[in-house]
Amino acid sequence: MGKKKLRAMSPTETEILRLVWQLKEATVQEIREQLPADRTLAYNTVQTLLCRLEQKGYLKHRDKGRAHVFAPRVEPEEVIKTTVRDFLGRLFGGDPKPLVQFLAEDGKIDEEDIKRLRQLIDKRKKK
Amino acid sequence: MGKKKLRAMSPTETEILRLVWQLKEATVQEIREQLPADRTLAYNTVQTLLCRLEQKGYLKHRDKGRAHVFAPRVEPEEVIKTTVRDFLGRLFGGDPKPLVQFLAEDGKIDEEDIKRLRQLIDKRKKK
DNA sequence: CTGTTACAACGACAAATGTAGGAGTAAACG
């Protein structure tokens, strides 16, 4: 399987890639529209970002009429794994506990989440 | 209280700041020694990073003999909060659930953690 | 057909980032 070595993404590129995942596939315009209200980027800026993402291997595109339709070339899971690990390494020396704890303290995790977590873990143990 | 607007840190700077927190205070050398084995940076490189962190307001330093001793000027919690939020925003559009789920699936969270989480949450609710 | 739109292609550019060399200097060694 593809153990392809992808060049690292910049923060803004990450932001854009996420939107492409969300839309499955998208043109420059569509990405622009999908940007959060407090985040404006010129058409050209988005275009540049998408191109760079393609050069780095995260996206591919096909033509549809005069427009380019960009689509992911990598699974979110794949990218998320390395990105999160990287993040964990930098900010917490690789130990996830402080992160989880922070999420809980910050009210980002609720009972629901915990229930689902327990299930996940149980399932993992069974296997 | 200090709602000081700190300039953003680069990834490598984050890495270094974490080490300073860990050591409470440290000289360039001490930071270098604290670097993971697979991560070598020249003395000067570490120095530059520490200086930039100081310029950005994350560190201060005092002199001890001929050496500079750097120390944090910000609480980890403070920085972690904004950094995690930022990260969450970029990679998950701000929704922490996928992150938690990933951590669980990736085996980063175990029963212990869940127990502690539940306690945390219960406590939060009581308040 | 002609002016107006939408896009892509290409180029540009300042700032941030990662990484380090070299000069200068005070302290420690012999």
Place this chain on the structure above:
DNA sequence: CGTTTACTCCTACATTTGTCGTTGTAACAG
């Protein structure tokens, strides 16, 4: 003392990043 050490300070520099402007062109409105 003269030399080696151990640091700091200043400088540098190739890349990457964030952000666009300009130009050319195909499609569409009239």
